[in-house]
Structure formats: C-alpha cells, structure tokens
Amino acid sequence: MAMRDAAVDERDGRARLFHQVVVDLCRLIRDGQFRVGARLPAERELAERLGVSRPSLREALRALEVSGIVESRHGGGTYVRDAFDPGFISPLALALEATGDATGDLWEVRIVFEPPIAARAAMRAGADDLTRLEALVEQMFELAPDLARNDHILAVDREFHAAIARASGNSVAVRVVQLINQVLFDSRRHFTTSLERRLQACARHREMFDAIRGRDPVAARDAMLLHLHEVEDYILGGLDGKHRRGLERGDAVADARHLAAEQWVQASGSGMFAGEAKEGKIS
C-alpha cells in the first residue's frame, strides 16, 4: 500500500551471474559474433568461454529462450532466433497463466495495438511481405472448408497477423503481436468455428491484404479493427457458461471498450493517415 516514496528504485548494481551472462550473450549476438540463425557453441564450451558454470549459463539461456532470442533443441544445439520470425515460445505469455484470466485485457491490447500496426504495414510493406501475406490468405481460403483442421487454420490465421506486424517493419511490434496472439489463439484451440464464420474471417483477411497492397493505411486499419471485433463477438456469443468465466469481469469493461472502438471506426474517415493514403476513401 501507501506510496513508499513513489519511484526511486536504486537499481542495485550487483547483478546476478546469469544476468551478466545474458547481457554478454546479447552483446555477442548484437555485435555479429553469433549471427541470426547460427548455432551457438555447445553449452559446455560456451560456459567455459564465458567463465561460468553450465547451470549459470543454462539459466541465462532459459531467460533468452523465454524472451524469444534463442532456441534450444534437445541434442541439436542452441540457435539464435530471427527477431522477425514468428513462432517463438512464451515471454510474458506465461503471465496469463499466473495472472488468472487476462483474456479480456489481452483482447483490449490486441484491439488497441494491431489496427495501427496494420496501417503501418500498408505504408511500408515490401515485396516479400506482400508475397507472404497473399500466400497466407490463399492458404486460409483453402483450409476453411475443412472443419476438422481447426488447429491448422488457427496457425495460419495467427501467422497472417504476425506477417502483418512483420510488414510494419517494427521488430518490437512483431514480438508484441506474437506474444499476445500466442495466448489468445491457444485459448481457442478447442473452439471450433462455423464454416460461415471462417469464410467471413477469410474475406476480412483478404480485405486487409488488399488494403496493404494498395498502400491504404486507413482501410488496412479499419479492416483489422472490424475483423477483431467480429472475432471477439463470435467468441463471446458462442461461449457456454463454463468457458465464459474468464470474461465475466470484463463485461463492463468490454462495453466501454466496445463503444470506444465503434466510434473509432466511425471516426476513421476523417483524415488519420490520409496523407499517406493517396486517395482518401472517405467512407
């Protein structure tokens, strides 16, 4: 309680060993000593080279792994991850597990965050980004009719969102989006959707892709926002009492958020990003 002198944290200078190792490894990676995709030296050797024991090194590696910087494969070695490559494991994704149900909060963050990122993707996407996005859209259309492959569709869906973040050219955004979506998508793994809903989502994805290819940030942002709301509504509507528990508390919150977001959509035609969007589609 209280305020205990608000702030003032006195960053203790004494770092623990594993933290020092983390910093050292990060520096080595950043300086190009270990390049992206490269395999790190074996733990035993690396530990010796850094002057620490293997357990200490391993604690550092776990920290880096959880942060999505490296990846260890049993018997295969430890590799440096690409900051822009999707599919990393779990940074504060764990936070959800601990904090109880943060689903509502995660949804809100997603709705706040992804639309403007989509707008930036429309401003900066490169040729390879467009290729990737298009492939993912088509892949999703192909998979949609197959009601059995729920997991597979979710994976493609999630990768599409990651690809948009990647197209935004912002490495931090990629991480944030991946982090949020990992948790949100995991919670939907056993939540089968109707064919109709799937096709709607596909259509929305295509809309986003078209907007990004057409360099229309406003349209991209709006399509994303609409898409996210549709997904959320569908999930909320389809949940039975048991699965809904995590969202109860958020009801009041959801209302406010909803209201705000709807109005955001309505306000979207009024100039935001219009400078980049050559022909301002005033809706």
Added chain:
Amino acid sequence: MAMRDAAVDERDGRARLFHQVVVDLCRLIRDGQFRVGARLPAERELAERLGVSRPSLREALRALEVSGIVESRHGGGTYVRDAFDPGFISPLALALEATGDATGDLWEVRIVFEPPIAARAAMRAGADDLTRLEALVEQMFELAPDLARNDHILAVDREFHAAIARASGNSVAVRVVQLINQVLFDSRRHFTTSLERRLQACARHREMFDAIRGRDPVAARDAMLLHLHEVEDYILGGLDGKHRRGLERGDAVADARHLAAEQWVQASGSGMFAGEAKEGKIS
C-alpha cells in the same frame, strides 16, 4: 527463407521439465495457492514438492522472473509479484540488447500504445489511481529544478506512465508499458535535459492528469501523444552524432510515423471516445 509451408508448427507435446514446472507454478499462483506478494517455499523444499531437482526448478524460476511474475532476493526468498506493480526487471527488454538498437521501433510502439491507454485510464481510473497520479505529478514538479537528480526524475516520470497504464485497469497494458519504458528510460539515464524542457514535461503530465481526473479520454489521449512527440523531438534534436546512430535507420520511418501521428491528433476531435467524454472538446 522461402515459406516452409507457412505456419504449421506442430507444438511438440514433449515439454521440457522446466517448462512443465513453469506451468505448474503458474497454476498454483493462479489458484491462490501462492498469493500476490507472498513468499514461495524455499527452493529446496519447492523442488522436492514438485518432484524436480533444484537446477530444474531454478530454470523455471528464472523464466518466471524474466517474465515479471516472481522476484528472487538473495538470501531473502522468492516472492510473487503483483501484475499491476511497476518496476519489474526484464522480459523482452533483453530483446533490445540483442536485436541491436530497437530504439526507433520501441518509440513507435510507445506512441501507438500509450495514448489509447491514457484514454482508457480517463474512463476507468479509480480514486486511488487519481491519488497516485497526482502525487507523482507534484513530485515531478518538485524535482524538476534539481538538475543533478536526473535519474530520480526519470524514475518518477516512468512511474507516472506506469501509473496511467495501471489506471487503465488493464494488467497486460501495464506490463507492456513497463517493458517498453524500461528500455527507453534506461537509454536516457545519461542524457540530461534542460530546465525548460523539464517544466514542459511536467506541464504535460499535469495536463494528462487533469484530463484523466476530468474523465476526458480524448484530452488524455491527445496530451499523451503530444507529450511523447515532444520528448522524442527533444531527444532527436539534442543527440550528437555518436549517440544518434541507433536512430539513423529510423529517419524515414520517423517521418512517416510523425506524419501519421500528427494527423491522428488532428482527427482526434471527430468523435472517438466522444460517448464517454461528456462535453466533446472539438478542437
């Protein structure tokens, strides 16, 4: 390269032990077995209780610590952190260290993220949030004239932003803001600002506080956006060639972002959140 079948990750069922421990601990915390602020059992005992060795348990604890869920104090024990309490250590904050300079990307994320969060704070802040925010504003005004205490001011500044996130009622937002700002503020520790600039920042903080207390989401969002741009501009303008290196690449990016954000400000009076903001200040 390529696309290697885009998506499809086949989450290997075989989890490593430390990961299983992480999940177990998270469940225990979530289920109230270990409450927020409580001290966990000693490592030796906890390891035995979970049926793993101490090294394995420690790897799990490092993962949780890096994710801001627990905190270990040498000789003092391991404690469960409050999701809403600011000041945690380093989740993907490490990512910056490794990814080279992500400063530009971080700034962009901050500018995308904090304004809408400030708006939500204006909608939902409780009495205690207002108390805390006001105290932090006043504290910053008091410290501003003391040019020597740069670190201290930075800490208060950062805590103010964290407090806004906290007032938004979104636990995930708190984590994201803390994460971003930890890195960004650290990079400013040896960057002394002028008195004039400090007072401007203080004034802007007060504006935000007034907007939040007045339940005016639009004003809160706009004040935040303006504040962030002023800070960024000041930093960019004041950097000498050496320190600027990290932002070079971002120049083109910064322009686009800047443009977009300016227009966002201009568009802000047109209805967004107007439902909550009783008297819509059409600027």
Added chain:
DNA sequence: AACAGCCAGTGGTCAGACCAGTTCAGAGGC
C-alpha cells in the same frame, strides 16, 4: 545408390556441496 545401424556430440536432468546474503531471536550494554 540406398538403406540401416552406430556413435560422437549436444542438450536435459540430477545429486550434493559450498558460498553469500538475509533474517530474527537472544545476548549484551545503556
């Protein structure tokens, strides 16, 4: 050339030990 099996290398896990802070009750001084 294609396949099966082997084996060195690498990460995963464990046990036990010792070092280094923290804590707090009890001895000592005021």
Added chain:
DNA sequence: GCCTCTGAACTGGTCTGACCACTGGCTGTT
C-alpha cells in the same frame, strides 16, 4: 525496560561432475 549488537539458521547463488536422451552424420552393408 529499551536499544544495539551478534550469530546461527535459513535462503538464494554458484559450482562440480555425473548420467540420460535425443540428433545427426558417418560407416558399413546390401
């Protein structure tokens, strides 16, 4: 009686050395 100092018990931090399990390439066979 109250405060201070002290030290033992407790807790996290680190290390050593060992063994298990998986991967991947080499080798020898077919």
